[in-house]
Amino acid sequence: MNSPGFTDSKSKIISCIKKFRSAGSVILPNAKPDLAEKIEYPSLNEEELLSGFIEELKALEVDSYVEYSPENVRERLRSLIHGKSILSWEPQSLPYDLGTILEKENVIYGRDEITVQTKAEIGLTGCDAAIAETGSLVLVQKKGQPKTASLLPFVHVAVVKKSEIYFSMGEFFVKDGKEAAGSPCVNIITGPSRTADIEQTLTIGVHGPGKVIVVIGP
Amino acid sequence: MSEKPQKIQLFHTCLVNEFYPEVGMAVVNVLEHLGIEVNVPLRQTCCGQPAYNTGFQKDAKKAARYTVELLSKTEGPIVIPSGSCTDMIIHQYPILFREDTDFLPEVTAVTKRCYEFTQFLVDVLGVSKLGARLDARAAYHQSCHLLRGLGIKKQPASLLENIENLKIMTIEEKDECCGFGGTFAAKHPDISGSIMQKKIRNIENSKADMVVSCDMGCLMHLEGGLHRKGSTIKLRHIAQVLEAGLQ
Amino acid sequence: MSTFSARVKSVINDNDLQIALSKATTKLSSGREASIASLENADLIRDMARRAKLNILHNLDENLLKFEHRLIDNGVNVHWAEKGTDACEVVIKIAQKRGIKKVAKSKSMVSEEIHLNEALIKAGLQVIETDLGEYIVQLADDRPSHIIAPIMHMTRHRVGEIMHRHLNVPYTDDIKELARYAREKLRSEFLSAEIGITGANFGVVETGTICIVTNEGNARMVTTLPKIHIVIMSLEKLVPTLADLDLMLKILARSATGQKLTSYTTLIHGPKVDEENVGPEEVHVILLDNGRTGIFGSEQAEILGCIRCGACLNICPVYKNIGGHAYGDVYPGPIGSVLTPGLKGLLEWKDLPYASSLCGACKDVCPVRLDIPQMLLSLRKNAIKEKIPFGLKIGMKGFGIITAYPGLYKFIRNIGSLFLRLIGRDGWIKRFPANWLIPTDLLNGWTKVRDFKVPARKSFQDMWIEREKSYE
Numbered sequence: 001m002n003s004p005g006f007t008d009s010k011s012k013i014i015s016c017i018k019k020f021r022s023a024g025s026v027i028l029p030n031a032k033p034d035l036a037e038k039i040e041y042p043s044l045n046e047e048e049l050l051s052g053f054i055e056e057l058k059a060l061e062v063d064s065y066v067e068y069s070p071e072n073v074r075e076r077l078r079s080l081i082h083g084k085s086i087l088s089w090e091p092q093s094l095p096y097d098l099g100t101i102l103e104k105e106n107v108i109y110g111r112d113e114i115t116v117q118t119k120a121e122i123g124l125t126g127c128d129a130a131i132a133e134t135g136s137l138v139l140v141q142k143k144g145q146p147k148t149a150s151l152l153p154f155v156h157v158a159v160v161k162k163s164e165i166y167f168s169m170g171e172f173f174v175k176d177g178k179e180a181a182g183s184p185c186v187n188i189i190t191g192p193s194r195t196a197d198i199e200q201t202l203t204i205g206v207h208g209p210g211k212v213i214v215v216i217g218p
Numbered sequence: 219m220s221e222k223p224q225k226i227q228l229f230h231t232c233l234v235n236e237f238y239p240e241v242g243m244a245v246v247n248v249l250e251h252l253g254i255e256v257n258v259p260l261r262q263t264c265c266g267q268p269a270y271n272t273g274f275q276k277d278a279k280k281a282a283r284y285t286v287e288l289l290s291k292t293e294g295p296i297v298i299p300s301g302s303c304t305d306m307i308i309h310q311y312p313i314l315f316r317e318d319t320d321f322l323p324e325v326t327a328v329t330k331r332c333y334e335f336t337q338f339l340v341d342v343l344g345v346s347k348l349g350a351r352l353d354a355r356a357a358y359h360q361s362c363h364l365l366r367g368l369g370i371k372k373q374p375a376s377l378l379e380n381i382e383n384l385k386i387m388t389i390e391e392k393d394e395c396c397g398f399g400g401t402f403a404a405k406h407p408d409i410s411g412s413i414m415q416k417k418i419r420n421i422e423n424s425k426a427d428m429v430v431s432c433d434m435g436c437l438m439h440l441e442g443g444l445h446r447k448g449s450t451i452k453l454r455h456i457a458q459v460l461e462a463g464l465q
Numbered sequence: 466m467s468t469f470s471a472r473v474k475s476v477i478n479d480n481d482l483q484i485a486l487s488k489a490t491t492k493l494s495s496g497r498e499a500s501i502a503s504l505e506n507a508d509l510i511r512d513m514a515r516r517a518k519l520n521i522l523h524n525l526d527e528n529l530l531k532f533e534h535r536l537i538d539n540g541v542n543v544h545w546a547e548k549g550t551d552a553c554e555v556v557i558k559i560a561q562k563r564g565i566k567k568v569a570k571s572k573s574m575v576s577e578e579i580h581l582n583e584a585l586i587k588a589g590l591q592v593i594e595t596d597l598g599e600y601i602v603q604l605a606d607d608r609p610s611h612i613i614a615p616i617m618h619m620t621r622h623r624v625g626e627i628m629h630r631h632l633n634v635p636y637t638d639d640i641k642e643l644a645r646y647a648r649e650k651l652r653s654e655f656l657s658a659e660i661g662i663t664g665a666n667f668g669v670v671e672t673g674t675i676c677i678v679t680n681e682g683n684a685r686m687v688t689t690l691p692k693i694h695i696v697i698m699s700l701e702k703l704v705p706t707l708a709d710l711d712l713m714l715k716i717l718a719r720s721a722t723g724q725k726l727t728s729y730t731t732l733i734h735g736p737k738v739d740e741e742n743v744g745p746e747e748v749h750v751i752l753l754d755n756g757r758t759g760i761f762g763s764e765q766a767e768i769l770g771c772i773r774c775g776a777c778l779n780i781c782p783v784y785k786n787i788g789g790h791a792y793g794d795v796y797p798g799p800i801g802s803v804l805t806p807g808l809k810g811l812l813e814w815k816d817l818p819y820a821s822s823l824c825g826a827c828k829d830v831c832p833v834r835l836d837i838p839q840m841l842l843s844l845r846k847n848a849i850k851e852k853i854p855f856g857l858k859i860g861m862k863g864f865g866i867i868t869a870y871p872g873l874y875k876f877i878r879n880i881g882s883l884f885l886r887l888i889g890r891d892g893w894i895k896r897f898p899a900n901w902l903i904p905t906d907l908l909n910g911w912t913k914v915r916d917f918k919v920p921a922r923k924s925f926q927d928m929w930i931e932r933e934k935s936y937e
Contacts, residue, residue, distance in 0.1 A: 208682025
């Protein structure tokens, strides 16, 4: 849809570019010839990816816990969130049957009033992919996966499956780019919210979470 | 590999000709010491950079065309004791004449023969130890066009390292411009001066008693700033340092 | 407006500014250097990113149309704006049609460029900047001085004073506390704003993705809470595919702040689809020209490949000494010296291409290897076609002639050299006396900060000829 009155701008812009191109008057350098088509990434196994991911998380001051069974994940989660008000993804969108531990907690969901959501102390999410190279969490917005959970509370707890760790974002795009492009919004989260606007001094937790905790399960 | 050249053409640059003839003589002495015959094309003037960098490309082109025509009549490598002028000829001449398809081959034939002085010594002659000897604490200023334009970094460093008794001092922020920039120095004295003061502070902090560089433009500017401060720090072209103590 | 030289004079002796600039640029530059050094295949990635940007530009019209098509498929409303005022009008119309009064903005240079805030306020809208730096700028009625660090020119004390005065909070210069003030004040603004406005760091042609990166999370807020999200995107921001986006993201944060990746990379594909979730109900993209097609047809078309990382500002010896405001417009530093004359006209902005020593550091650090010095040179070439001092023009004409006639060159050289030696003392000139023989203005630019060495009595060529003769 073009808003009426501005189709004029469109034709002006496009015809202007066309005019310069057809006159051959565009002076643009060409890219270096014989460049590789794509970057070759190291092929790492699950353990190597995991240790790379954890190392990056450490550098970002993100706490991480590696658990070896679903029970352990649930136990870890319980200890992290117990007694707090939690803004969470829907139970069916969380891995490791985490819904079961939410039953006894004070939980708020994405469908609740925004004024209620903003009162939550902890945000609980799963994760669609994790990126080892940068310590990032890829969160795709879809049914049951509200993006407010990773944004509004001061603490964000994300549960990652070990098998979802990719080396680089580029690999994730190649494998799951289509799905990501079908979502209204994908957030790639790399550490806590930060600013260095004042005297280029790093300060944590401006608008988004000031603390990110990652629990990695089997 | 092809045989090492016996004879070179010296494009001495206008700054050396007018202000620093002793630098030109030092270049000659060093090359002759290495058994190279030096020829100076006597009708050379200026490579055209002052006009070119100010935007007067038409006028710069006259100087450039003249220089190319003059040098075309000579043979062998062309040695230039300035990173900036070498960069002008090698990189800017082809741009200046990009549409003059008739003349362009002559331009590229000349540019292919051009070498900055230290580049010629180290890369062409394969010499980095001349047997020079100098008691001094020298800080090396790498000029921007030499470093970033021509990518010449190791050559002057290895030549200096091999000078006996020379203590090489490091300047902080050594990759930083000194603020010269040709006509920029006169057009924007406040900015140029502010950049220069920082460079001078770094030079003074290095405890060097001498600044060595491959570009007389930077040195003329720094020398003027140091002279105003009443500083005793000496400024030398690398050829003058390499000439010291040669037998 | 004041002249460039006047603006420079007003900042060059500002000690606070000099300290702030030096601290900040050093920090950012060393962060960049370390971060790029640790990136495997950094050179290849930069070359590939450059290729992706150039490929877009070579077929800019087709890419724009393809991108528009994808956006529409994704349920996004597309608007085209030839001028900045057109873009402002689109925003105002969207707000007025729905009776909206409050707008929250994430940091966007292009909105600065088109003076969006002024236009919206004039139309009766309330506008809140939500990036911490931009928020301070807005409170203080100041202007950003750096494209990624808007208040680089301020000390923490100044920020403390501004917050104290405008927000009615106790004065502090504790940076953590100041950030907390902003978090609290702005949280309620996010919740009550009905339109969120952002720029776009990249637009992916293949998928119709709008990519926005922020460290604070404010872009996430304004693309989540208000019911309408408007993106203002200048038309050179495209990249071909998600794989290319990956390349850009690999170098953008590293070049900008030294981070491997910005804290939040947000990929927007349209309005929310399921009713349960929070998210905008409408997404609008305004594709803005505002002078870019003009640049596309100029010798500086390459500048449209810029990804706005700010690395060239942080490394530039001129920027480091004068800061962003002296450049006079929204894009400072080397990139601004090419962009501003291109977007707004060379005649009024011809000082900017000369605000460079051509040291080449900007080209060196540019993640997509833009040849900024070469573009500055071509702008200078065009600048002399505009009004220039008669003396300079004659002088340069003379240069062209003299350098092509060695006899004349030598003659002039001898007279000039003699003259300079006569007015010099002990081989130096501290200031040139007024006279008609030499361009005193330019030469006293030299002597303003340094002494002028008089020419040698004997030129090198004279010495050489003498030496040759003595051998005969």
